[in-house]
Amino acid sequence: MTGSPLFDIAGRIALITGSSRGIGRALAQGLLEAGCTVVLNGRDEVALARTRAELAELAGGTVFARAFDVTDSAAVATNVAAIEAEVGPIDILVNNAGMQRRAPLVDFTDDDWRRLIDTNLTSAFVMGREVARRMVPRGHGKIINICSVQSETVRPGIAPYSATKGGLKLLTKGMCADLGPSGIQVNGLGPGYFETELTEALVADEEFSAWVRGRTPAGRWGRVSDLIGALIFLSAPASDFVNGQVLYVDGGMLSVL
Template sequence: MYLPSFNLEGKKAFVTGAGRGIGRAIAVGLAEAGCDVGLMSRTRSDLEETASLIAGLKKGQAYVVPGDLTVRDEMEAAIREFVDQAGQIDILVNNAGMNIRTPALEVTDAEWDLIVQTNLKSAFVASQTAARYMKEQGNGRIINISSVGGHTALRTGVVYGSTKAALIHMTKVLAMEWAQYGIQVNAVGPWYFRTPLTEKLLNDEAYMQAILDRTPLKRVGNLEEVVGPVVFLASEAANYMTGQTLLVDGGLSIYGF
């Protein structure tokens, strides 16, 4: 009676950046919880691999919807195609993101524009598009994958940190504006997790030691440890939460890096 359900049976979720790393793990985790999942990224072959993992669960159905999320028309078309196939969209996970590690004095306009377009504007366009459907339904969950770097100053680059901080604030503003439509907007802020994109950094012993020295739990995260918070925010267990960011960071944000 007092334990809320984490079962997402019958829900329809759409995940950006679902071809690799955290996005793939989230998509598979949502399927394992019962969702049918739309998978978006630029590379169809990566999405097909994620879809194959979901098929192996014999639970949720995967919809492969490749596209360039930095192009408004392609983002809108991808979500529209997913809704046409799945019938609705209950959950949107804005996971896609990128970084170029350039010192602030050397950042170019092209780098700034690309990172902002990928990490921030694409999340807004996806949220805006999904929210139009969710408003008609009278409910929906939007979950933005930010970063502990949006909360705490890190050595990840000024543009990346700025976009992730903006994403946290956008989460609050959209939560406030769309609560009247039954749409809840929350975020997750990870620290380092082992993915193809972080493997090179984590294999640098000095860099890895610096991470461990400042992380109270003395390790980097495993992918399932970021999936759990996303499933929680998508489930009935989070019915009274909106505008919040869960920092999944091994305690790093206690004192920064």
């Protein structure tokens, strides 16, 4: 049985930011297994090289790695140009780079606020702008911003993080408004609570973990593999008339009280 051409992304070139580990690594692997040529990104050259080697062996296909800071406009411009010259035109951009800081609002520092804004929100603006400048003349492209259930809701200790993810939701809609007429779809993918290297402490906290399971109709934490189907949909021709939306993959968390 052959797959539907609506979901065929073989041969597309995909750039995934923050993809040396965690959700970004899983998204890169999913696109690689779907037949994309994948370009990994991160700031740690050693971690990036290790992930590139692991994915090349595990998933096959063609995978590149490019280390640069996605919050630095000059570095972004230089490296996007280099990727397009060396690998080819970027068809799919996944803005995944992100970070978390947890603290009561009254204790949150200015520096941590700025780091969250730069990493979670400014990076998507800078990367999206630079890649879109090249997609617009070509008349097609997919930009997928990794949002969060915290794009819609919040809990104590993460107000600044939620502000960045709420901003990313509206940036996604604004990018749709500007880029949609050029044939570019810009959507968000919103994970719920997922088991990753970055959430190990939360998963291990039985009280918190029980809260997640009880709050989620699916009754469990998400697995990174749960995101791949939604990612392929948003990357494929199947979503050519889907624009400015956030697709939540949260086990139903946002649907219930």
